[in-house]
Amino acid sequence: MTDETKLTGLGSVLRIQAVLVAIALVAGLAIATVHEWTRPMVMAQRGGQLGEAALSVMPGAEHYRIYTRDADGIPRLSGDDDRPELFIGFDARGRAVGAAIVASGMGYADTIELVFGLHPELDRLTGMRVVAARETPGIGTVITDDAGWVESFTRIQLPFDGQGQLQELRVRDNARLEAGEVDAITGATVSVFAVTRIINRGLAEWLPILREEFDQLAGGRRG
Amino acid sequence: MNETELWALFLNATLVNNFVLAYFLGICPFLGVSGQLQSAGRMGLAVTFVMLVASICAYAINRVLGLIGAEYLALISYIVVIASAVQLVEMFVRKTSPALFKALGIFLPLITTNCAILAVALFQTRRDYGLVEGLVFAFGAGMGFTLALVLMAGIRERLRLVDVPDPVRGVAVTLVLAGILSLAFTGFAGIGGSA
Amino acid sequence: MADTMLASERESGPERLRAGLWRENPILVQALGMCPVLAVSNTAINALTMSLATASVLLASAIVISSLRRIIPPQVRLACFVLIIATFVTLTDLLIEAFALELHRALGAFLSLIVVNCMILSRIEIMASRQPVSVAALDALGMGAGFAIGLVTLGSLRELLGFGTLFGSRVMPDNFEPWQVMQLPGGGFFTLAALVIGFTLLDRRMRRREVSA
Numbered sequence: 001m002t003d004e005t006k007l008t009g010l011g012s013v014l015r016i017q018a019v020l021v022a023i024a025l026v027a028g029l030a031i032a033t034v035h036e037w038t039r040p041m042v043m044a045q046r047g048g049q050l051g052e053a054a055l056s057v058m059p060g061a062e063h064y065r066i067y068t069r070d071a072d073g074i075p076r077l078s079g080d081d082d083r084p085e086l087f088i089g090f091d092a093r094g095r096a097v098g099a100a101i102v103a104s105g106m107g108y109a110d111t112i113e114l115v116f117g118l119h120p121e122l123d124r125l126t127g128m129r130v131v132a133a134r135e136t137p138g139i140g141t142v143i144t145d146d147a148g149w150v151e152s153f154t155r156i157q158l159p160f161d162g163q164g165q166l167q168e169l170r171v172r173d174n175a176r177l178e179a180g181e182v183d184a185i186t187g188a189t190v191s192v193f194a195v196t197r198i199i200n201r202g203l204a205e206w207l208p209i210l211r212e213e214f215d216q217l218a219g220g221r222r223g
Numbered sequence: 224m225n226e227t228e229l230w231a232l233f234l235n236a237t238l239v240n241n242f243v244l245a246y247f248l249g250i251c252p253f254l255g256v257s258g259q260l261q262s263a264g265r266m267g268l269a270v271t272f273v274m275l276v277a278s279i280c281a282y283a284i285n286r287v288l289g290l291i292g293a294e295y296l297a298l299i300s301y302i303v304v305i306a307s308a309v310q311l312v313e314m315f316v317r318k319t320s321p322a323l324f325k326a327l328g329i330f331l332p333l334i335t336t337n338c339a340i341l342a343v344a345l346f347q348t349r350r351d352y353g354l355v356e357g358l359v360f361a362f363g364a365g366m367g368f369t370l371a372l373v374l375m376a377g378i379r380e381r382l383r384l385v386d387v388p389d390p391v392r393g394v395a396v397t398l399v400l401a402g403i404l405s406l407a408f409t410g411f412a413g414i415g416g417s418a
Numbered sequence: 419m420a421d422t423m424l425a426s427e428r429e430s431g432p433e434r435l436r437a438g439l440w441r442e443n444p445i446l447v448q449a450l451g452m453c454p455v456l457a458v459s460n461t462a463i464n465a466l467t468m469s470l471a472t473a474s475v476l477l478a479s480a481i482v483i484s485s486l487r488r489i490i491p492p493q494v495r496l497a498c499f500v501l502i503i504a505t506f507v508t509l510t511d512l513l514i515e516a517f518a519l520e521l522h523r524a525l526g527a528f529l530s531l532i533v534v535n536c537m538i539l540s541r542i543e544i545m546a547s548r549q550p551v552s553v554a555a556l557d558a559l560g561m562g563a564g565f566a567i568g569l570v571t572l573g574s575l576r577e578l579l580g581f582g583t584l585f586g587s588r589v590m591p592d593n594f595e596p597w598q599v600m601q602l603p604g605g606g607f608f609t610l611a612a613l614v615i616g617f618t619l620l621d622r623r624m625r626r627r628e629v630s631a
Contacts, residue, residue, distance in 0.1 A: 016491040023498055027505035028296060034509050035295040038516035045519045106350055108239075108412070110526055132523045190412065245603045247456035251536050295512065298530050299504040306500070338534040345527040390622070395614045402607030409602055 047084055049131060050115060054087035054100035057117030057127030059154070061089025061097050067217065075213060086206065087115075088217050096218030098126050099210060103202030107133055107194040112143070116153065116199050120218070122210055123160075128153035128199065133191075142188045143195050152183050158203070166207055168200045229359050236363030239412055242339050243371035244405040249339035253372060254397050263376035264369065271365025274343045276312055277305045278361035281344035282354050301344045339368055374404060434545070434553060438560025444537045445568030445610075446617040455535070455569055456606050458528050462585045465573025466566070467521050471514065471529060473562025475506045476538050480546040480558035482506075487547050499542050500533070507533040537565065568613070575609050576600045 047066070055061050067075035068082040075086055087100040098120055104113040112133045117126035130144045142149060159167040159180025171192055173184040182196045210217075242248040249270070284300045317324045343364055347357040378400055387396055438444065445452065455472065458464045479502050483490070490498045511529050515522040522529065532538070541561050546554040577583055580600035582590035599605045 012491070016494055019489060019491055020494055020497065020501075023501055027299060027501055030505060031295055031299070031508050031512075032293075034512050038512045041516040042519065045516075049519070111350055247452065247603065247606065248531075250452050250456065295508065298508050298511075298533060299501065302500055302504050302533060303497075306497075338531050341534050342527065342531060345530050349527055390615055390618045395611045395618070398607050398611035398614065402604045402611065405607055406599070406602065406604035409604065 050084050050102060051087065053115040053129040053131050054102075054117075055089065057100050057115055057129050057153075058087070058089035058098035059117075059126055060091050062092045064089045064100070065217075069209075073209065075209065075217060088214075089117075094219075096120055096214075099206075099214065099217075101202045101206050102131075103198045103205075104132075105194060105198040105201060107143075108190040112191075112194055112198060114195065114198060116202065118206075118210065120214070122207065122214065123158055125153050125156040125158070125199075128195070130195070141191075142185050143191045146185065149183060149185060152177070156180070156182065158207075166203060169196050169203075171196050229356065232356060233359050233363040233366075236360050237367040237370065238408065241367040241371055241405075241408055242342065242364050243368055244401065244408045246342065248342045249337055249368055251337070253375060253401070254394060260373065260376045260380060263372040267365070267369025267372045270337065270339065270368050271362065273305075273309055273337075273340050274361040274365040274368075275358060276308050277301075277340050277343050278347060278357040279354075280304045280308050281347060282357050284344075285348055297348065298345075301341060305340065305344065339364070371404065375400065430553065432556065434557035435560035438557065438562070438564040439567070440564070440621075442561075443564040443568060443617070444561055445565055445572075446614055452610070455528075456572075456610065457603070458525050459569060459573045459576060459606055459609075460580065460601055461577040462570060462574040463521070464524055465569045467514070467518070468525060468528070468532075469562075469566035469569040471510045472532050472535060472538070473559075473566055475503065475510055475532055476541060476562050476565075477555065477558045478506045479503045479538065479542060480554045481551055483542055484546040484549060484551045484554035490547075495547060499539065499547070503538055503542070504533045537561065572606070572609055572613060575613075576605060580605065 051064060051066070054064055058064070064087040066078040066084045067086040067088065068078040069085055070076045078084055083102075085102050087102075088096055089098050089100065091097050099118045100115050101118065102113070102115050104111055106112070110133070112130060114128060114130045116128040118124075119126050128150060133141075133144060144150070156169065156177075157179035159169065161167055167180060169180050169182055171184050171189075172178075172181040173186075177183060182192065185192050236242075240246065243250065243253050281301055284297065284304055285294075288294050288297055288300065313324075343361045347360055350360075352360055375397070379397070382396070382400075391399075455465075455468050458468050479499070482502055483499060486498075507530060510532070511522075514525075514529065541558060545557045549557070574584060577585075578589065579597045582588060582594045582596050597605070600609065
């Protein structure tokens with residue numbers, strides 16, 4: 001290798017550079033072209049899946065508007081290229097019936113992405129749906145497959161302290177769950193904790209924003 | 224992330240989601256090189272070192288690509304930048320610390336294209352780790368890799384004295400051992416998992 | 419190793435096609451390129467998608483590199499190879515994401531890891547960088563198919579015993595209790611070990627028969 005490098009003159013060094021640059025250019029161009037072509041399809045599918053999940057966690061919602069936060073953290077109607085972050089659901093008469101928040105975080109083996117619904121009063125959850133997960137089959141997959149557990153998220157009251165400050169949801173192994181408690185599942189501790197943590201983080205991020213903006217986003221008409 | 228969470232992240236990458244035993248990453252050196260305890264340890268350290276370099280590179284690449292909105296070029300950039308960075312570091316180490324170079328050097332070019340290295344870059348991107356989290360994750364993954372490699376080398380040193388049936392010799396017996404180790408490691412599930 | 423390389427260089431395209439399927443099967447004989455694939459070998463459909471993606475990347479890179487083999491300077495050939503392979507991996511990744519989002523999610527980061535699959539780089543280095551396009555393409559096809567056979571067998575076994583299903587549809591009787599261990603990473607190692615042992619025994623028996631015939 002070193003001998004070859006010494007022997008090659010300036011001309012062939014230039015040639016080597018030229019070939020490398022040419023290959024890199026063609027490669028970059030090809031990737032960019034295909035990316036431009038497939039991106040709308042991917043965004044449409046993703047949006048559709050998230051939208052479906054969002055409708056399922058907002059009872060009574062018939063249609064929705066999609067929002068993404070702008071640089072100042074204020075929700076704006078999403079363009080075609082934006083990642084959906086927040087859905088506001090409306091019933092057939094156009095009244096806002098809830099919000100659905102997209103949140104993700106680390107699960108047991110890979111990231112979990114989920115959507116959870118908030119009641120318009122912003123005091124309780126109305127549902128949770130995992131959109132993407134790669135948990136241990138048969139164990140961690142209860143977070144998508146255990147219908148009873150998934151359904152339990154439709155009745156979780158948000159925990160507030162005396163001053164109205166939001167507290168974190170906790171995982172509890174209890175027959176009778178109280179406000180702010182998520183049912184534990186034996187054997188799937190890690191996945192259940194992960195879902196709870198992801199929701200907590202989503203709530204901490206979004207509840208203050210929604211308290212400020214929900215009326216505006218809902219068009220002044222709460223359901 | 225606070226200290227506890229970083230610690231949990233480290234344990235998760237080392238034990239619970241061990242790169243070799245849970246993700247099957249870096250199997251090639253695992254099957255090939257892990258015959259001797261000493262070289263297994265050195266190889267592990269070299270991999271850890273390159274993983275840390277890769278983590279920093281990936282973080283920088285993500286920032287740059289994010290700025291110009293070309294995230295789809297990530298993979299191709301990781302490959303090129305990590306390989307060049309390792310080469311630069313190699314030259315630097317050779318100049319400044321010949322002893323260290325002697326210990327790690329021969330492994331460096333070998334492992335640049337190792338799947339475990341690229342996986343560090345890809346996973347930390349997918350999981351949105353920041354710089355510190357990425358480094359802790361890379362260090363944990365490297366330690367986990369070293370642990371698996373050293374364990375395997377230890378077992379294989381013993382295995383030389385054992386009468387293994389002929390068709391099972393070589394790759395097959397290593398795979399069976401890896402399977403047993405992997406099952407043992409599932410016992411760590413839950414540790415640091417609530418991070 | 420050097421001997422087998424020389425022998426394979428003299429062979430024609432169709433012979434190379436057969437070699438990849440059995441005698442030099444990348445998974446069962448050479449134990450190559452398993453890092454990024456074993457992790458997603460838990461179901462037949464994951465294994466099939468992964469091996470199809472790997473085989474397409476191998477085929478495309480082999481054709482491109484073989485036709486550029488006189489242009490690529492030997493000093494930077496590895497860099498060029500990796501660059502070309504990475505391009506095809508990214509393209510495959512984008513296409514799977516567009517047309518099969520669910521599968522893309524199931525395969526996660528492992529799809530991108532095809533780029534460091536040692537099987538691909540070794541085929542490029544041994545065959546595509548030295549042989550005309552036709553031979554390189556057939557070699558890639560054979561190796562890709564052999565890879566797919568090995569991996570889909572692995573995925574099918576793990577799905578069959580771990581879930582009692584095959585390609586998602588139930589085949590085991592209702593009273594079958596799934597072996598959960600098959601779905602854990604350990605089960606992947608065990609299944610692959612069993613396949614390798616089985617292949618070795620079968621191959622030996624066939625050779626003995628050839629000798630006695």
